[in-house]
Amino acid sequence: MPNILYVCHGNICRSTMAEFVMRELVRRAGLADDFAIDSAATSREELGNDVHPGTRAKLAEVGIPCGHHASRQMGPADYQAFDYIVGMDQDNMDGIYRLLLGEKGYGFSWRPTSAAERAAADPEGKVSRLLDWAGVHRDVADPWYTGNFDATYDDVLLGCKAMLEALRQ
Template sequence: MIKVLFICHGNICRSPMSEFVFKNMVKKEGLEDQFIIASSATSTEEIGNPVHPGTRKRLQKEGISTSGKYAVQLRKEDYDKYDYLLGMDSYNIKNIYRIIGKEDPVKVRRLLSFTDRERDIADPWYSGNFDETYNDIVEGCEAFLKYLYLET
């Protein structure tokens, strides 16, 4: 079982988008029984709030639901619970390290570190560009899935 936790600042835009995009990908590949996939926040600002309307609308275009998802915060014990803690940007990585109390560049990585163009995923909360964020997340999730199945 591969346990993956996607992480962003508030757990209402990028990390839930990643969670549901990746769940959809592994389902299409018939691999859903091989994964536990979730998402969380490094901050407390949005805890208990539903997925951002922009994220919900963008995923609905793809036939992907975020029903029942509410923001939760990353906890120190999540480090031991998950195999991969995937942040959306460098700022998230710093905050993940702060919360878990250690640095682990193998287990804790930016999602786009699995692509040929490692970079941050822009926060659509600020940019308003949910399409760009979606495209980056799809690119990252596809590369991560490929990485997992080439490595195992």
């Protein structure tokens, strides 16, 4: 059973959208019992907060159920708990690596990681960026800054579909 953790800055917009989109994709594929899917933040800014209203509205618009959620910050224990840890943008990736290395901090903006730090944080190669699964090497659009939940949904759907296809092979 693949265990997937989607990660963004606050765990209220993009990572929750990816979590609920992937849950729906695996449900529609008849694979809901074969996957464990969760999401987390690199920062502590939104701890305990529910899904952003814009994310909730977009998911409702496309018919994807979105239940209650409480934002949490990821930590080193998540590395053992999950097979795939998937960030939404490069800053998230740096935050993921720093948290896996045991660094503490508020996580507003993480300093870039070196190749050696990334290798030490992720010896099993579990960490990836969502759109890389689709061969699109860019960040998922962040609606916190753009207000464009449609663009974020398009990015998330593209990445999640590609990831599911790859994991089914």
